[in-house]
Amino acid sequence: xxxxxxxxxxxxxxxxEKVFLECVQDMDHENMFWYRQDPGLGLxxxxxxxxVKMKEKGDIPEGYSVSREKKERFSLxxxxxxxxxxxxxLCASRRHGTGGAGGGYTFGSGTRLTVV
Amino acid sequence: xxxxxxxxxxxxxxxxxxxxxxxxxxxTSDRLYWYRQDPGKSLxxxFVLLSNGAVKQEGxxxxxxxxxxxxxxxxxxAAVHDLSATYFCAVAGGxxxxxxxxxxxxxxxxx
Numbered sequence: 001x002x003x004x005x006x007x008x009x010x011x012x013x014x015x016x017e018k019v020f021l022e023c024v025q026d027m028d029h030e031n032m033f034w035y036r037q038d039p040g041l042g043l044x045x046x047x048x049x050x051x052v053k054m055k056e057k058g059d060i061p062e063g064y065s066v067s068r069e070k071k072e073r074f075s076l077x078x079x080x081x082x083x084x085x086x087x088x089x090l091c092a093s094r095r096h097g098t099g100g101a102g103g104g105y106t107f108g109s110g111t112r113l114t115v116v
Numbered sequence: 117x118x119x120x121x122x123x124x125x126x127x128x129x130x131x132x133x134x135x136x137x138x139x140x141x142x143x144t145s146d147r148l149y150w151y152r153q154d155p156g157k158s159l160x161x162x163f164v165l166l167s168n169g170a171v172k173q174e175g176x177x178x179x180x181x182x183x184x185x186x187x188x189x190x191x192x193x194a195a196v197h198d199l200s201a202t203y204f205c206a207v208a209g210g211x212x213x214x215x216x217x218x219x220x221x222x223x224x225x226x227x
Binding site: 031033040041042043045050090096105106107110112 | 206
């Protein structure tokens with residue numbers, strides 16, 4: 001079964017801390033994505049990557065960075081966590097250029113981050 | 117810029133009733149997806165619709181696509197409590213063919 005694994009389900013961090021959220025997929029997918037989900041705002045794309053060492057900004061990249069050193073792993077980094085980054089973070093992956101019935105995203109189980 | 121709008125955003129239904137969720141999108145796309153999210157959980161793929169007139173059904177849920185109207189519908193037949201969840205539609209069309217998501221419809225089915 002296709003799998004996207006996020007390393008933590010729940011995290012509590014202090015303001016100003018550097019925070020790493022890890023995502024690993026075992027499907028050999030080229031594309032990986034980080035979203036945050038907040039009530040009333042839906043899913044907002046933070047960053048995505050379409051290949052190793054490649055990254056593109058999404059709609060809300062401010063305050064975040066990413067790292068993709070290996071194909072299977074895509075990390076989201078909060079350089080200096082702030083309370084407005086308290087949110088649910090969702091990682092997803094998909095095969096690049098998939099047409100037909102593919103092309104959909106497989107999501108991880110999510111990380112609920114609280115910054116205090 | 118591709119925009120995806122869902123309505124309603126909140127839907128409270130009685131068990132046994134029928135209802136429809138609508139998903140409109142602003143520019144041409146060749147793929148539309150429906151996802152389900154249970155409270156505190158991640159998104160689970162329900163349907164992918166690829167062509168005009170496509171219809172997919174799974175249990176009490178039926179999704180359809182009208183590419184000319186840029187409209188997809190998710191129809192719920194004889195709702196049961198287990199269908200309570202948030203439903204998202206997503207359209208392929210962003211950069212690199214990325215998916216653009218609607219804001220979701222929170223469905224609550226009451227006895």
